[in-house]
Amino acid sequence: xxxxxxxxxxxxxxxxxxxxxxxxxxxxxxxxxxxxxxxxxxxxxxxxxxxxxxxxxxxxxxxxxxxxxxxxxxxxxxxxxxxxxxxxxxxxxxxxxxxxxxxxxxxxxxxxxxxxxxxxxxxxxxxxxxxxxxxxxxxxxxxxxxxxxxxxxxxxxxxxxxxxxxxxxxxxxxxxxxxxxxxxxxxxxxxxxxxxxxxxxxxxxxxxxxxxxxxxx
Amino acid sequence: xxxxxxxxxxxxxxxxxxxxxxxxxxxxxxxxxxxxxxxxxxxxxxxxxxxxxxxxxxxxxxxxxxxxxxxxxxxxxxxxxxxxxxxxxxxxxxxxxxxxxxxxxxxxxxxxxxxxxxxxxxxxxxxxxxxxxxxxxxxxxxxxxxxxxxxxxxxxxxxxxxxxxxxxxxxxxxxxxxxxxxxxxxxxxxxxxxxxxxxxxxxxxxxxxxxxxxxxx
DNA sequence: ATCTTCACCTGTTCT
DNA sequence: AAGAACAGGTGAAGA
Numbered sequence: 001x002x003x004x005x006x007x008x009x010x011x012x013x014x015x016x017x018x019x020x021x022x023x024x025x026x027x028x029x030x031x032x033x034x035x036x037x038x039x040x041x042x043x044x045x046x047x048x049x050x051x052x053x054x055x056x057x058x059x060x061x062x063x064x065x066x067x068x069x070x071x072x073x074x075x076x077x078x079x080x081x082x083x084x085x086x087x088x089x090x091x092x093x094x095x096x097x098x099x100x101x102x103x104x105x106x107x108x109x110x111x112x113x114x115x116x117x118x119x120x121x122x123x124x125x126x127x128x129x130x131x132x133x134x135x136x137x138x139x140x141x142x143x144x145x146x147x148x149x150x151x152x153x154x155x156x157x158x159x160x161x162x163x164x165x166x167x168x169x170x171x172x173x174x175x176x177x178x179x180x181x182x183x184x185x186x187x188x189x190x191x192x193x194x195x196x197x198x199x200x201x202x203x204x205x206x207x208x209x210x211x212x213x214x215x216x217x
Numbered sequence: 218x219x220x221x222x223x224x225x226x227x228x229x230x231x232x233x234x235x236x237x238x239x240x241x242x243x244x245x246x247x248x249x250x251x252x253x254x255x256x257x258x259x260x261x262x263x264x265x266x267x268x269x270x271x272x273x274x275x276x277x278x279x280x281x282x283x284x285x286x287x288x289x290x291x292x293x294x295x296x297x298x299x300x301x302x303x304x305x306x307x308x309x310x311x312x313x314x315x316x317x318x319x320x321x322x323x324x325x326x327x328x329x330x331x332x333x334x335x336x337x338x339x340x341x342x343x344x345x346x347x348x349x350x351x352x353x354x355x356x357x358x359x360x361x362x363x364x365x366x367x368x369x370x371x372x373x374x375x376x377x378x379x380x381x382x383x384x385x386x387x388x389x390x391x392x393x394x395x396x397x398x399x400x401x402x403x404x405x406x407x408x409x410x411x412x413x414x415x416x417x418x419x420x421x422x423x424x425x426x427x428x429x430x431x432x433x434x
Numbered sequence: 435a436t437c438t439t440c441a442c443c444t445g446t447t448c449t
Numbered sequence: 450a451a452g453a454a455c456a457g458g459t460g461a462a463g464a
Contacts, residue, residue, distance in 0.1 A: 044457050050438060053455060104442050107455060112439060267444065267459090315443095319460060328459085329443065 031134040036062045040145075043125040050115040052129070054099075059108035062131070063099060083110070088132065088141025095140055250356060253279045253348040257362075260342040267332040269346070271316075276325035279348070280316055300327070305349060305358025312357055 037058040039045075045052045054063070067081045078101055087093035098112035117140070123129065126145035133139065143149070254275040256262075262269045271280070284298045295318060304310035315329035334357070340346065343362035350356065 042456060044455090047457085048438095049457075051440095056454065098439085100440085102441070102443095105444085105455070106453070115438075265445085265458090317460080321460065332444075 031137075033132045033134045033139060036131040036133055038128050038130045040128050041123060041125060046118045046123050046125055046127075050111065052097075052110040052114050054108040054110060056106070056108060058131075059099075062133075063108070066136075067099065082113075083138060085131070085138040085140035088130065088139045250349045250351045253350055255345050255347045257345050258340060258342060263335050263340050263342055263344075267328060269314075269327040269331050271325040271327060273323075273325055275348075276316075279350075280325070283353075284316065299330075300355060302348070302355040302357035305347065305356045 037055070039052070039055060039058075041052070063083060064078075067083075068077055078099075081099045083097050083099045085095045085097070087095065095117050096113050097110035097117075098114075099108065099110055101108050117123065121142050123142055124145070127142055128145070128147075129140065129142045131138070131140055254272070256269070256272060256275075258269065280300060281295075284295055284300075295316075298316045300314050300316045302312045302314070304312065312334050313330050314327035314334075316325070316327055318325050334340065338359050340359055341362070344359055345362070345364075346357065346359040348355070348357055
């Protein structure tokens, strides 16, 4: 349901970009920090409900594959799931969020731990929270509403429709690789996001059954 | 807590009558449809709160005995309780309401499913919702504010303070039987509602332990 | 007593 | 039109 069907046009609440930063670790290990998704937080996301609603397609694309490891009952393995994020500003601070699925509203949420992040970063409605990863390491950052986005052009130039190749790498994370046009884009599953066609490349070996299921739905 | 203690004065939201209709089933099975209670709904009952506050004494008399079956933890058995009602107008429509106790407000409520009834019947503040039963079958109906009540006198004559004898019949349901005065009213437990003293008559044999408990509290 | 967390629930909106 | 998604809610339990 995530990739084969035409995704709904973005509601404007989320943005997908190609920002690539560097994730430094003490030992000097250095990897590309790759953007997963943004969400412009709603009043509820930063209010007394103490939860962040994670847009379903992002949850299923980025978090479920990691959390649902092997076979068996997916829902039960999701129970009690915790996602750990490093603070995107560096400084070694880390954040742990309980991640769950609320079946009554059919939505994914981060609950326990989320309000601490809201408080600490003084997150307000309209601000943007960004999720990155570098390999299996997860990062979270945020920026004030209206703040300039790194690498974004000063003038909002809409890119000509292009394709972003989405491949699967060892480890649970898919690796978005920006290309400036669609030459050599594999036939088959792709979806359009903000006028960009995202193409799913042939999956390399370690694509779990669950991920396949998630991708095929 | 319901009957022995002096009940709070009625808020004006409930009325009790002795209307008896017939509940027809396809097979021709026919039973008396006996009135349990009415409630004049408040703005909150039909508003965004999506719940109907069930007057405590009615909840304890009519719904708890059915829902709290055997032994064990009563509160836990109430969790997730659903009451199913047939539409009082016939036509086979049915309504299911989640029934719960809100300890924060010490009140019994119908929640899930209630708003559908409000919508469907265009229930408005001041209207009256009526609950009936025929054996174990439950019925719900409503009438517009100011609508003539079946068997009610055309002129709104306030009855002289009288007593309504409440007896118990086989099955979980007590049987309200209107009498026009208080001759022969049993001594003991009664309460006043709208200037009418409701008297609990001696229970006949098949009164369940739970119902007895509910009545004794 | 208060705050957080959890597991539900629903109306609106968009597809 | 019907359904999915989700923003905005709830009570209950526990810390």
